[in-house]
Amino acid sequence: MITPSVSARIPSGIEVPVAVTPQQCGDGPGAPGQYPFTRGIFPDGFRGRLWTVRQYSGFGTAEDTNQRYRFLLDQGQTGLSVALDLPTQCGYDPVDPMARPEVGKVGVSLSNLSEMEIVFDGIDLARTSTSFTINGTAAILLAMYVACADKRGIARDKLTGTIQNDILKEYVARGTWIWPVRPSMRLIADSILFANEVTPRFNPISIAGAHVRDAGCTAAEEMAYTLANGLAYVDELLRRGGEVERFAKRLSFFFYVHMDLFEEVAKFRAGRRLWARIMKERYGVEDPKAQMFRFGVVCGGSSLVAPQPYNNAVRVAVETLAAVLGGAQSIFTCAYDEPFQIPTEFSAELALRTQQIIAYESGAARTVDPLGGSYYVEWLTDRMEESIRAVMEEIDRYGGARKAIEDGWLQLRVARRALARKQQIDSGETPVVGLNCFTREDRTQAPGETFRLDPQASARVIEKYRAVRERRDNGAVERELARLQAAAAGDEENLMPYLVDCCHAYATVGEMVERLKREWGEFKEPIRL
Amino acid sequence: MSATAQPGLRGKRILLAKPGLDGHDVGAKVIALALRDAGADVIYTGLRKSPAYIAQAAVDEDVDALGLSILSGSHVELVAQTFDELAARGAGDMAVFVGGTIPAADREALEALGVKGVFNSDMRLADVVAQVARALA
Numbered sequence: 062m063i064t065p066s067v068s069a070r071i072p073s074g075i076e077v078p079v080a081v082t083p084q085q086c087g088d089g090p091g092a093p094g095q096y097p098f099t100r101g102i103f104p105d106g107f108r109g110r111l112w113t114v115r116q117y118s119g120f121g122t123a124e125d126t127n128q129r130y131r132f133l134l135d136q137g138q139t140g141l142s143v144a145l146d147l148p149t150q151c152g153y154d155p156v157d158p159m160a161r162p163e164v165g166k167v168g169v170s171l172s173n174l175s176e177m178e179i180v181f182d183g184i185d186l187a188r189t190s191t192s193f194t195i196n197g198t199a200a201i202l203l204a205m206y207v208a209c210a211d212k213r214g215i216a217r218d219k220l221t222g223t224i225q226n227d228i229l230k231e232y233v234a235r236g237t238w239i240w241p242v243r244p245s246m247r248l249i250a251d252s253i254l255f256a257n258e259v260t261p262r263f264n265p266i267s268i269a270g271a272h273v274r275d276a277g278c279t280a281a282e283e284m285a286y287t288l289a290n291g292l293a294y295v296d297e298l299l300r301r302g303g304e305v306e307r308f309a310k311r312l313s314f315f316f317y318v319h320m321d322l323f324e325e326v327a328k329f330r331a332g333r334r335l336w337a338r339i340m341k342e343r344y345g346v347e348d349p350k351a352q353m354f355r356f357g358v359v360c361g362g363s364s365l366v367a368p369q370p371y372n373n374a375v376r377v378a379v380e381t382l383a384a385v386l387g388g389a390q391s392i393f394t395c396a397y398d399e400p401f402q403i404p405t406e407f408s409a410e411l412a413l414r415t416q417q418i419i420a421y422e423s424g425a426a427r428t429v430d431p432l433g434g435s436y437y438v439e440w441l442t443d444r445m446e447e448s449i450r451a452v453m454e455e456i457d458r459y460g461g462a463r464k465a466i467e468d469g470w471l472q473l474r475v476a477r478r479a480l481a482r483k484q485q486i487d488s489g490e491t492p493v494v495g496l497n498c499f500t501r502e503d504r505t506q507a508p509g510e511t512f513r514l515d516p517q518a519s520a521r522v523i524e525k526y527r528a529v530r531e532r533r534d535n536g537a538v539e540r541e542l543a544r545l546q547a548a549a550a551g552d553e554e555n556l557m558p559y560l561v562d563c564c565h566a567y568a569t570v571g572e573m574v575e576r577l578k579r580e581w582g583e584f585k586e587p588i589r590l
Numbered sequence: 591m592s593a594t595a596q597p598g599l600r601g602k603r604i605l606l607a608k609p610g611l612d613g614h615d616v617g618a619k620v621i622a623l624a625l626r627d628a629g630a631d632v633i634y635t636g637l638r639k640s641p642a643y644i645a646q647a648a649v650d651e652d653v654d655a656l657g658l659s660i661l662s663g664s665h666v667e668l669v670a671q672t673f674d675e676l677a678a679r680g681a682g683d684m685a686v687f688v689g690g691t692i693p694a695a696d697r698e699a700l701e702a703l704g705v706k707g708v709f710n711s712d713m714r715l716a717d718v719v720a721q722v723a724r725a726l727a
Contacts, residue, residue: 147611147662151638159640162667163611236613236637276616367712400711401693403663476619483620487714496712511695514663586636590622 063489065498071324072491073281075444081436087443090330093429095349097337099330099442101388102353106429107420111139112384113391114416115192115357119144119169120403121518122525123179126169130184132406136413140190140222142393143180144168145202150237152198154571155522164519167403168194171202172522173569175529177209187215191222192267192357192391197239199226200252201573204560207260211565223264223313223357226252229290230269232466232584233475234276239574242467244549244581248556249294250301255557257308266294267357269315275362277479280324281445284332285452286471287314289462291336295344305344309351313390316356318380319364325380326432327441328449329356329387335446358384361395369495373397378415385425386432392416403512469587476590526569533567541566546576598723600629603653607635607644609672612662617689617711621657624715625722641668645675648684654726655685655706665692666699673703685725689718 070076078085091097094104103109116133118141119126130141145168148160154172155164164170171177181191186209195202203224210220228245231238238245249266256265270287278286291312298308314332318325336354340346360380365373374397384392394412396404404412420426432438456465465471485491492498545559563573604625606618615637626632633651635644648656656676660668669688676684688700689709697708706725709718 147613151611153611159611159638162664162671163662166663167612231613234614234616236615237611276614277620363711367710401691476616476623479616480620480623483715487716511693588634588636590619590626590632590634 063492063498065489065492068490071321071441072319073279073324073445073448075441075448077437077441081440083436086436086439090430090433090439090442093433096341096352097334098353099334100430100433102333102355104429106388107385107426108429111420111426112389113140113190113357114138114413114420115140115142115190115391115393116409116413117142117144117194117359117393118409120167121165121169121515122521123169123171123176125515125518127180127182127184129406130180133409133413134184134189136410137417138413140192140391141184142192142194145193145195146170147237148172149202149570150195150197152239152570152574154569155519155526157571161519164522165514170522171205172526172571173529173567174205174208174212174564175567176525177205178212181209186210186213187219193222193224196225196228196231196235197237198570198574199224200248200557201560201564201570203252203256203263203265204557205564207561208564217259218261220260221262223267224252225269225315226266227269227290229293229462229466230273230286233273233286233471235272238584240577240581241584242463244577245584246293246297246463247552250297250303251555251557253294253298253308253311254301254303255555257303257311261311264311264313266311267313267315268294271315271317271359271362273475274317274319276475277482278475279478280319280321280328281448282452282478283316284328284335284445285449285456286462287316288332288336288339288449289453289456292339293462305340305346306348306351309340309344309346310348310353314354314356316358317362318358318360318384318387319362320376320379322379322383322386323437323441324445325383326387326438327445329384329389330438330442331446331449332356333388334442335449355390357391357393358387358389359393359395360384361399365395365397365400366493366496367400368500370397370400372495373400374411374415377412378419381415381419382423382425385419386430388430398512403514405512467587469589472587473589529567530569537566538563538568538572542568542572542576545573546580549577549580596628596719596723598727599625599719601631602629602655602726603631603633603651604655604657604722605633605635605644605648605651605653606657606659607639607647608637608659609639609641609644609668610660610662610664611638612660612664613637614661615659617661618657618659620715621659621689621709621718624719628719628723641671641675644672645679645681648676649679649681653684655687655722657687657689657722660688660690663691665690666696669700669703669705687722687725
């Protein structure tokens with residue numbers, strides 16, 4: 062055990078003065094709702110509209126998950142966030158040998174449209190904003206959601222929500238890639254261009270730094286890598302003939318919030334301003350809506366630890382406050398038991414209540430950007446912007462985000478940073494209460510309820526999967542899959558309408574992925590240590 | 591060799607592997623770097639490998655130990671399958687370690703399968719490295 066001390070440096074490495082003087086601050090942050098949006102994208106902050114309370118959830122069968130969603134919506138949650146199991150995320154059907162041990166584990170299994178119909182049973186898709194954390198198979202899940210709306214008779218342009226659809230960061234962290242970079246980028250452009258036309262209120266991408274942050278990088282690097290990936294998508298969309306003034310309105314972002322409250326607030330303010338500046342200066346974007354940096358966050362992750370787990374609820378509260386003060390558009394709060402299990406209904410509810418307490422009791426939502434004008438926050442926002450720019454310039458010098466990822470350069474950088482972060486915790490340089498200071502030997506066990514997945518869940522998933530394949534029109538499935546594959550062989554066509562047709566015919570995720578693999582092959586992971 | 595060197599690990603060959611579909615590889619990479627700093631020869635499979643692939647790689651590379659990193663909750667199934675595959679190749683006595691999000695209640699099940707050490711992200715790297723070194727001594 063160590064004796065902790067208060068460091069002069071924030072985790073991104075910036076040294077902070079004992080007192081920041083007014084002379085150290087720049088020209089001031091401008092007005093809320095106005096370019097470059099340092100103080101937020103809306104002039105009325107959360108007074109006009111609160112952030113979306115969106116708890117990531119899903120496990121076992123579609124029926125189990127539907128029940129948890131109805132519970133969360135009954136408890137005042139305002140949007141859904143679908144956690145999918147790894148087979149669905151990586152494009153394997155539940156019967157595949159690679160998939161079997163993972164069916165229904167970290168999320169719900171959605172192998173085909175019939176499962177999605179069950180997940181959203183009794184939930185009004187025209188009124189509920191739904192987010193899917195899906196990347197490798199994002200285009201397929203968007204197609205399935207559109208098909209699901211079609212089946213229910215809901216107009217496609219009524220759909221709201223987000224698919225993550227950010228493959229570049231999957232190659233760096235999280236790892237649910239399937240195809241090589243080039244066709245994956247094509248499919249992302251296809252889905253964004255399709256969504257802009259067909260589901261114009263739906264965010265077809267959420268460019269995410271969260272996972273790279275959780276994998277080890279600093280807050281400044283998290284923002285820099287994310288903006289760099291964002292620019293790679295903008296360039297791809299432009300190459301495909303997209304209009305930046307249009308598609309940029311539907312680009313959204315996603316981050317982790319860790320424990321240094323002011324670093325996090327400054328990260329969001331700096332990122333928001335930097336994105337607006339790049340959109341305007343580099344791409345000539347004039348419409349403010351297309352300059353706006355809209356983001357969701359997750360509070361918790363690797364900042365939570367297993368010893369003295371109730372402390373995590375306190376950490377999540379601080380992080381939620383940082384997200385609110387940073388002007389987030391949607392927030393997911395991790396449950397205190399996340400370091401060692403899928404949250405129980407009890408811990409999931411406490412995480413939800415944390416947001417509601419901050420929203421309605423703390424007063425943090427009362428006035429827009431309440432920290433604006435603080436000497437420290439304005440100074441730190443400037444310093445963070447400089448740090449973020451410096452990292453982005455390094456990536457540019459290397460040859461851009463795409464090359465840095467294809468070569469494994471970025472992956473190695475993140476791994477080395479993760480090692481350094483771990484060593485700082487081990488040495489006590491970074492204090493973590495209950496883990497390396499103020500520890501108690503008798504409080505290391507996980508307390509409270511334990512979550513147990515229904516051991517029959519995966520068997521039921523497989524049984525339903527087989528039944529769907531029995532009762533669907535297999536001739537029609539084959540025709541749609543063949544059309545999809547033919548379209549994927551060329552470079553010209555948008556694949557989304559083909560995927561929607563496949564979903565309507567109850568083709569499975571694994572079948573669609575397999576056809577595309579035949580044309581595109583698989584990603585070869587660069588392993589550098 | 592760095593200050594964290596463990597004489598017992600010098601020249602030992604260790605395979606780190608990611609069985610199943612879980613893509614969280616930061617833990618595996620951090621352990622790989624730490625074991626290498628401690629003097630071991632470390633090989634990392636990369637993501638999404640089947641138990642059969644991993645067992646074959648362990649045999650082909652003639653390693654002294656195998657580390658499996660699993661954060662998806664499928665550790666019991668995947669570790670059992672890996673032991674079966676190792677046994678099928680005459681390597682059932684391989685020193686196997688497991689790291690990841692492992693609930694306390696599952697430790698015993700893993701140890702009963704023959705796992706020599708179960709690690710989580712809260713443990714100090716020096717302790718993980720020392721435990722591996724002791725097991726290979």
